[in-house]
Amino acid sequence: SQQGEEDPQALSIQEGENATMNCSYKTSINNLQWYRQNSGRGLVHLILIRSNEREKHSGRLRVTLDTSKKSSSLLITASRAADTASYFCAETSGSRLTFGEGTQLTVNP
């Protein structure tokens, strides 16, 4: 069964705006990862944040991790139409990689 919840489930913004997606998880994690999925395609890894890290940047992406609240957020700055996709967080714990419900992001030109 899937663990973790993401909000919002769907987000629609204008190009140039920032997009923030949140993820909550339930287990004690080794790390937390964010992935992107274009419609009908496989997943592409975006960023990994370890359990002892609180913030990480990669290009226009910024991820935070709050282990006390068991939550993480993904911020995409200066969004582009090409950022339109589904975004999933995935918690790694032991030998499992478990995905959240995902956020469908639509960036309107």
Add this chain to the structure above:
Amino acid sequence: GAVVSQHPSRVICKSGTSVKIECRSLDFQATTMFWYRQFPKQSLMLMATSNEGSKATYEQGVEKDKFLINHASLTLSTLTVTSAHPEDSSFYICSALGQGGFWTEAFFGQGTRLTVV
């Protein structure tokens, strides 16, 4: 980055037949691969963990006789959907861990859209 190739990308089969989906790690050895199922507009649901040279570990509620997994080499895992029915129609995705195991990213195949008619 590492490449995982999944084949076929789309398959249509008749009810009652079996379908095999292949997942290959092209430029690295994957001792562990994962098989997921995804329904439209939903998240990925882990079906089973495939371990090279040993039996797969299935998640609760996944029928091992229905979804046969074979991981005969360090670069190939196969999922066979046996006696397929329309309710098996779904998007199936495999993934493999990088060399660092769970401390690194997972690499995903392109997915297989299975339609059972």
